[in-house]
Amino acid sequence: MTDSPAPAPDALPEASGEEAALAAGFDLSRLDAAFLDDPFPTYRALRRHAPVKRMRDGSLFLTRWADLDRIYRDTKTFTSDKRDEFRPKYGDTPLYEHHTTSLVFNDPPLHTRVRRLIAGALMPRAIAAMEPGLHALVARLLDRLEERGGGDLIEDFAAAIPIEVIGNLLGVPADERGPLRDWSLAILGALEPVVTPGAAARGNAAVTEFLAYLRTLVARRRAAPGDAATDVLTRLIAGEADGERLTEAELLHNCVFLLNAGHETTTNLIGNGLELLHRFPAERARLLAEPALIGTAIEETLRYESSNQLGNRRAAAEVALGEAVVPAGTLLTLCIGAANRDPDRFENPERFDIARQPNRHLAFAGGPHMCAGMNLARLEGRIAIAAFLQRFPTYTLPAAPVRGGRARFRGFLSVPFRPA
Numbered sequence: 001m002t003d004s005p006a007p008a009p010d011a012l013p014e015a016s017g018e019e020a021a022l023a024a025g026f027d028l029s030r031l032d033a034a035f036l037d038d039p040f041p042t043y044r045a046l047r048r049h050a051p052v053k054r055m056r057d058g059s060l061f062l063t064r065w066a067d068l069d070r071i072y073r074d075t076k077t078f079t080s081d082k083r084d085e086f087r088p089k090y091g092d093t094p095l096y097e098h099h100t101t102s103l104v105f106n107d108p109p110l111h112t113r114v115r116r117l118i119a120g121a122l123m124p125r126a127i128a129a130m131e132p133g134l135h136a137l138v139a140r141l142l143d144r145l146e147e148r149g150g151g152d153l154i155e156d157f158a159a160a161i162p163i164e165v166i167g168n169l170l171g172v173p174a175d176e177r178g179p180l181r182d183w184s185l186a187i188l189g190a191l192e193p194v195v196t197p198g199a200a201a202r203g204n205a206a207v208t209e210f211l212a213y214l215r216t217l218v219a220r221r222r223a224a225p226g227d228a229a230t231d232v233l234t235r236l237i238a239g240e241a242d243g244e245r246l247t248e249a250e251l252l253h254n255c256v257f258l259l260n261a262g263h264e265t266t267t268n269l270i271g272n273g274l275e276l277l278h279r280f281p282a283e284r285a286r287l288l289a290e291p292a293l294i295g296t297a298i299e300e301t302l303r304y305e306s307s308n309q310l311g312n313r314r315a316a317a318e319v320a321l322g323e324a325v326v327p328a329g330t331l332l333t334l335c336i337g338a339a340n341r342d343p344d345r346f347e348n349p350e351r352f353d354i355a356r357q358p359n360r361h362l363a364f365a366g367g368p369h370m371c372a373g374m375n376l377a378r379l380e381g382r383i384a385i386a387a388f389l390q391r392f393p394t395y396t397l398p399a400a401p402v403r404g405g406r407a408r409f410r411g412f413l414s415v416p417f418r419p420a
């Protein structure tokens, strides 16, 4: 199979020879610092010149919105089961057991059972109940930043919000939340396209320590159950009224997954949003003048700088994708970041427009695996960014933000800021 032919050209003018070379040379296993800093020129080149791009290992890298949308919906042809891929990647390790037991990397029936339990606890009523606490948390963080005359947007603000929210969701006592962020970063870091031995060792240690901690938490919750309407852990332990229950391993690994899923992604949404509003001052002024645009501004942040840039599926049967015939078993990397700037779907896609509508981005994927926490993430994003902007309408970034250096999860490690 060869790369598929070039699609209709984007609206933006480009040196097509250079772009074609960029697409031809793209190698997911050898990403350089320039790509990690700004992958969008490469994404654009791929969308135009090789939207179904073959990698050296035989996998395909996909960049068109329509391809991703179709794949996310069709779970029969495109499986989420990662056992074949993760066995050689991780060997017989805690990381392998963790990722292959999480709902996101499974097909029905495990996926359906766990999803029902988790989705039930993330219903709009449960999320609405978190709103007052979220406002109070954000106000406390802003007070501290104001007292100190600035700080780090990530460490002191964006990362501090989801850790509290997910901690509350699972009922992790406040004084036991310290290690959660590092565990989460280590486990998700091991999902990068290339895993160094050091990253794998950190990921495995994090899974082992996290599980040991959760065993004690689950034992305490069994002894003293919480309110099943809002406490996800109590709900997962109790199971469904019809008797559907998780095994102990399923329970523990899916709690780890939940903590991870809602954590770095939401930190990045808040951090990316505040960096974008700084990078595009006219959009910041527009949001200050029209605070009601916060909902569409969050969607545009998710589209323009998607927290989660890459997803994966495997073809369960031979299937045609554009001009390409994809053999059964082929691993597919779905480039959400590229699809979200596809000119066939979005008008003027390189423009950051906080009032953009319609905006059917794929930042939360789609189909049966579509993010179960998206409404919670949106709520966190809206409350955090609106309150920050109101408190520090003229904030500045005195030093260059430091990127996370990852291809899959796009965000910053640190963004120093001053109130004005």
Ligand code: HEM
Pocket (backbone or CB within 6 Å): 080, 103, 104, 105, 115, 118, 166, 258, 261, 262, 263, 265, 266, 269, 306, 307, 308, 311, 312, 362, 363, 364, 365, 366, 368, 369, 370, 371, 372, 373, 374, 376, 377
């Ligand atoms: C901006 C923040 C977030 C982004 C961008 C995001 C993105 C995603 C994406 C792309 C998927 C689909 C993965 C796939 O099937 O390939 C997903 C799944 C999931 N997310 Fe999120 N997520 C965010 C926040 C959250 C939060 C706050 C929670 C929970 C508290 C959460 C829980 C989940 C769960 C449980 C799944 C698995 C759903 C399934 O497999 O059925 N996410 N998320």
